[in-house]
Amino acid sequence: MKVVAFNGSPRKDGNTARLLREVLLELETEGVETELVHIGGKPVHGCTACMKCFEKKDGRCVIETDIVNECIAKMAAADGILIGSPTFFADVSAETKALLDRAGFVAIANDGMFARKPGAAVVAVRRAGGIHAYDTINHLFGISQMVTVGSSYWNIGIGLAPGEVEEDAEGLETMRVLGQNMAWLLKKIRG
Numbered sequence: 001m002k003v004v005a006f007n008g009s010p011r012k013d014g015n016t017a018r019l020l021r022e023v024l025l026e027l028e029t030e031g032v033e034t035e036l037v038h039i040g041g042k043p044v045h046g047c048t049a050c051m052k053c054f055e056k057k058d059g060r061c062v063i064e065t066d067i068v069n070e071c072i073a074k075m076a077a078a079d080g081i082l083i084g085s086p087t088f089f090a091d092v093s094a095e096t097k098a099l100l101d102r103a104g105f106v107a108i109a110n111d112g113m114f115a116r117k118p119g120a121a122v123v124a125v126r127r128a129g130g131i132h133a134y135d136t137i138n139h140l141f142g143i144s145q146m147v148t149v150g151s152s153y154w155n156i157g158i159g160l161a162p163g164e165v166e167e168d169a170e171g172l173e174t175m176r177v178l179g180q181n182m183a184w185l186l187k188k189i190r191g
Helices: 015-029 052-056 068-077 094-109 130-143 169-190
Strands: 002-007 033-038 080-086 118-125 156-158
Touching: 002 015, 002 068, 015 033, 015 080, 015 118, 015 156, 015 169, 033 068, 052 094, 068 094, 080 094, 080 130, 080 169, 094 130, 118 130, 118 169, 130 156, 156 169
Parallel strands: 002 033, 002 080, 080 118, 118 156
Antiparallel strands: none
């Protein structure tokens, strides 16, 4: 079993990455292989709604100039998906939004290629607005026929400066429980 996580923060080792690593560590403890992919801060093009993915049905977006097709392939191959983002103006980062839109369109165009996979949002926030970012990510899971994994609280950690999320004991515990819940679900699905 494998879970792939995407860090949509431009800070490669910032709070979003720290929260994702906490979930991945728990998954690894449960015997699940993991991978963390950093997309934030890279040039990632938004969806153009060209609908070519519905014409071609090849599991790819026609935009070939960025990392998104590599991400889509990793999502298709994985058993579970984590998508993490910082909160920017009460929503996800631009890179995260581009991944959600393009991966979502490609998945739907290709007979629901993410259907029934567990998915979870992970959000870093300074103070407020994180619930909207959390919902934005979860919308991909819902429209893609995925199973959304929850925790003991919303999958959100609080911190502004890089590493500050380490002081959010409840947020870190939420990430650990999220990892446990995803591992449990993966084992049930895989039987």
